[in-house]
Amino acid sequence: MTVETAAAPAPWTPPPVPVPAAYRDPDYALLPDGRRAERLADMLRARAAATPDVDAVLEVGRTTSWAELDRTANRVAQALARDGVRAGDRVAYVGANAPSFLAVLFGAAKLGAVPAPLNALLAVPELSVVLADARPAVLVVGAGSGPAAAAATGSTRMVAVDDGVAGAVPWDTWLAGADDTDPGVVVDPQDTAVLFFSSGTTGRPKGIELTGANLGQALAASYYLLDLDVRSVAMAPIPFFHVAGIGLALAAVLGGSALLLEAPTDLAGVAELWQRRAVTHAVAVPTVLQMLLQLPAVRQADWSTLQYVIYGASPIPVPVLTDAAEVFGCRFLQSYGLTESTGGITMLMPEDHRPDPADPVAVARLRSVGRPMPGVPVRVVDPVTLEDLPPGQRGEVLIGGGHVMKGYWERPEDTAASLLPGGWLRTGDGGSFDDGGYLFLHDRLKDMIITGGENVFPAEVESVLTGHPGVVEVAVVGVPSGRWGESPHAVVVPRDPASFDPDELLTWARERLAHYKCPVGVTVVGTLPRNASGKLLKRQLRADLAS
Template sequence: MTTPETLPAAIRAIAATYPERTAVVDGDVRLTWAELHQQVIATARGYRALGLQPGERVCIWVPNTWEWIVAGLAISYAGGVLVPLNTRYKGHEVADVALRTDATLLVVADGFLGRAQAQEIREAAVEVAAQAGRSVDAGSPVPGLPAVRAIVRIGSGEVAGTVAFDALATLGDAVPLNEIEAVASAVSPDDVADILFTSGTTGRSKGVLTAHSQTIAAADVWGTTGEVTVDDRYLVVSPFFHSYGYKVGLVTAVLKGCALYPVAAFNADEVLDLIAAERISVVPGAPTIFHSLLESPKFATTDTSSLRLANTGAASVPQVLVERMQTELSFERVATAFGMTECVMATMCRAGDSDELVATTCGRALDGVELRIADATTGEPLPAGAEGEVLLRGPMVMIGYLDDAEATADAIDGDGWLHTGDVGVVDEAGYLRITDRLKDMYISGGFNVYPAEVEQALARLEGVVEAAVVGVPDERMGEVGKAYVVRRAEATVTADDVIAFARERIANFKVPRYVSFVDTLPRNLSGKVLKNELREDHA
């Protein structure tokens, strides 16, 4: 089957090729590819009935469920631009993204983890709009978010002023089938497919614009290199709001036709039960996922012999973990990889690579990707074995950042090279090893954390003069945050106060695990905080 060039074409093609094969399994819900396609069409018609026009943005704030899969694919089918949101976001973070993207629809899982998402957004939107200097229209569905026409609610019960997800099919009856099919057919490979937000060193999140052709290229090269087939049963633990869950997970399944098993909230015992019951074969994820499975009391009595492919690489991977994944978890193949939201797939280990290579490198450049190590100052390419900045070029490198030409120009040079901000070495055989970061970002449990964003939140705490946050090693999470805080002379702020304040304002994975109070922060002559010294202090 020829690889489709757009997401609507991909769902059509896989439904036509494997109509009766299982597409999605989520608890009691089982959908074939033909059934999934019909659900996507019906939902896309519902979006159209709510006024969605091609090119408009739709935010989806939903955990990994069959509803996310239908809702997300339907956004593309209706010609819209998918904007996935982190389920751990607070209402202010969601409202900020919705405002910046001029989102016309919000799809939320109201009640997930006991939260009232629709209410959170409404309460936060007014404040976010005021901070942005925008007027508030009290008569709109979400005062403070003037572009939003409706909130689509996934979940039981009723919430005033929202549209039930289950009602979209009925609403969509007013839209002729040939109309929505014409919209889907008109989607171009060069059209923006999705905007995934990744925090920047300025402390404010940046929207990464990716075309349909780029999203599909990333998923296709990962699936092909991982030898994913229609017979695989693919467990997606990584969240769909992340490129690893959405593109490497969901879009790969759409291209290859394998059965998809979404996991809304990771629980080691429940995942082990699912692996045994459904004979799961593919499980990508951060190292912490596999560590948790191995350490679960249930592991000793669980049949994991169906496992075939594990892909990891969100943090350094101990060689002993690779060995245990193969011998104890029974994976036939463990592959590490390197990528980022701006270029989802860049390098990956291949079948037959040694445990040492898998544990100590990120693999070789994938088909279609150019990899270069360059001098961070001059940009000149460096030879094998020399340490420098990792540069990437290829078909899955992003279009650019949303409404930020300056940041785009800083990231992608005139020759099309993406400057990753990571420092690495490539050996004679082409294997990449990441040795450091030009940026201060760290990875906690598979999630990118940008210290500037955390520092801005802590700066609002009464009694805090300034704060610097660094990533420090953690056996289970890879890295966690440590905040070095300078207090005012009279302040009585405690470490518990700092952590509690952060929990109220930022997603849990961003909240520092440790707090240390200092009189001053170490700085260089230009005033920049010397974070290496802070990391050394912790060590």
């Protein structure tokens, strides 16, 4: 007698996202001359050849063309070679976004060295740890970052864009005598092209090695969706030491768009800058958008030049999004990704931001991070068994494909723990798909609260609480409970502390959440603790509440 065994169900994968007509290559972004963008240095070389006199960088009182940026990068490469820097050596830069930052990024790449953008917000002891790990042959200290020089080791050659930094060679002196001939070094696309460092929210920062192939494939998944070209003016408020900041800069290089480095000093200055500079691609967090909409001048302005608002960090509340779409009349984009995935791997598209109010599923998807970009495999799996989960079930988000990092710098054990067979990256993020392939995030797995045997994802609770009109920001963490093991607790930044009522917020939550998900208490604070990269420090909140 033969017994037939039912075949195991095939793993669920999200439906494919329609490929835009402008998405010309499924694997790599293309250079202006049609070649694959698989080498960092080639991106600037090709752009400078295509549009040498077009504006590349806009600052207060100064404009840099693509040809000028390319020549300065060549001089940086020659100065590095003169200092004995060779292929594979690290060249670090610490400082605010500036043309010198880009010149070092591309100059090091033209020599086959590895640029290492460092967090300019780190304290000297923190920066000392990162420098000891990276061991750069040369450290360039950007304008206004003089204190960072104190973290440099005596064996590291320092160059300072500002004058008067102790122990550093002035930038102009360093470049003097270095000609602007491109050294023409050609590197393997699988070699490390840039070395980022994690923000260290859970411990010592880790170096993250991204290859030229990583960059080219990641740009292919985002560049063509942004409609960047030589007429575009893209804000660059995200620091270049973030992969999102570098990603926007490289997308501008491919499109020949101007990068706007001018920074406003206040909220009214943001709107004025967008207007005066005819910004086409603005970057803003949801809270800034919400505050901008409260300014009469914003509602009266002509926003016909603005084409895209790119946001992240958190969803935009539906009423705010509806209002912003009406006022600005532009397209909105949101993305999700990690440094280890070379930036964004999902996209909530412009059409997703204009749902039919009568369609509750479409409205609910505004709380998602969108669908995986073309060519980017994404899975949600059981974090223990690593088996794929169907839509609606929460698990760990895995990312595959050519976006996944080469590995952690000199940390083989950490690399092995994060990269699974087949090249899948464990993100540590909790998430779930819906039936349409939209990814919803449910917080870091380590931040999940287990109360009375039930799993509570803080992001879900925070999403409800931020809908309260009196709340500006909120973080939900677990606190010890003698009865339930732990319980949710909300730490809130109120809009008006004098009139804010914590009990009223708890009532709001109970009307919208299952009882076990509702906070058992509310703590009011002026600001939420964040690290130098701006990431929320929930471990500090838990420690503060425990004490």
